[in-house]
Amino acid sequence: MTTSRYARHEVLPEIGQEGQERIGKGRVLIVGLGGLGCSAAQYLAGSGVGTLILNDFDRVDETNLSRQILYDSRDVGELKVDAARKRLNLMNPDIRISCLSERLSPATLLSHIEAVSIVLDGTDNFATRLAVNHAAVKARVPLVTGAAVRFEGQLSVFLNTGTGPCYRCLYCDEDEWLGNCQGTGVVAPVPGVIGTLMAMEALKLLLGLDSALHNRLHLWDGKRGEWRDVALKTDPECLDCQA
Ligand SMILES: [Zn+2]
Numbered sequence: 001m002t003t004s005r006y007a008r009h010e011v012l013p014e015i016g017q018e019g020q021e022r023i024g025k026g027r028v029l030i031v032g033l034g035g036l037g038c039s040a041a042q043y044l045a046g047s048g049v050g051t052l053i054l055n056d057f058d059r060v061d062e063t064n065l066s067r068q069i070l071y072d073s074r075d076v077g078e079l080k081v082d083a084a085r086k087r088l089n090l091m092n093p094d095i096r097i098s099c100l101s102e103r104l105s106p107a108t109l110l111s112h113i114e115a116v117s118i119v120l121d122g123t124d125n126f127a128t129r130l131a132v133n134h135a136a137v138k139a140r141v142p143l144v145t146g147a148a149v150r151f152e153g154q155l156s157v158f159l160n161t162g163t164g165p166c167y168r169c170l171y172c173d174e175d176e177w178l179g180n181c182q183g184t185g186v187v188a189p190v191p192g193v194i195g196t197l198m199a200m201e202a203l204k205l206l207l208g209l210d211s212a213l214h215n216r217l218h219l220w221d222g223k224r225g226e227w228r229d230v231a232l233k234t235d236p237e238c239l240d241c242q243a
Helices: 004-010 016-025 035-046 080-091 106-114 126-139 189-207
Strands: 027-031 051-055 096-100 118-121 143-149 152-158 216-221 226-231
Touching: 004 016, 016 189, 027 035, 035 051, 035 080, 035 143, 035 189, 051 080, 080 096, 106 126, 118 126, 118 189, 126 143, 126 152, 143 189, 152 189, 189 216
Parallel strands: 027 051, 027 118, 051 096, 118 143
Antiparallel strands: 143 152, 152 216, 216 226
């Protein structure tokens, strides 16, 4: 492995060579390779996260290309995980990338999450999000989660250390979920912004750096250009936190 690839990381006192080695030992599962997952995966691969596990059962569609930046016109019809792996491998041949191109059962999801340092959720489906949360809470693996719709984005990091809150504490009800607006559209850079921040939070977790986003909800109004921050509490009725 060349050292020059990560020189701009290694010169930072918060990272250094030791921190870069920690990033290199990181194993990150990315569930969902839409706009959020593409954007996050690109920076995690570029940053040298040693193992990326990509999960998506969808194929590239022309309507994805405005914002799902790992794909181009030649990839239409191909499995997203295969197209993404090809692009990420070109960007950084030193990392390992494995692909899961099926919808994971709860048991399989749990076994994959138990084997990673961090899970990123960029899916557009509430049932999958609850399943990922359930497994991450059970495995006590940090969950970095984002959503993007219209001009709005949101982002949270749940540490899942056993005390809550968790993603389910935030959304016991699907109707409250921001992403529950399929077909309503999204401005292309919004998932790019949120996915990039998901990668940033994942790197900070690998480095052991603290963050104001831990167990908080960060909301972005892209139309106004404003951020808002909400503290999250553990829901005493939460099924996952009680388990
Ligand atoms: Zn909970």
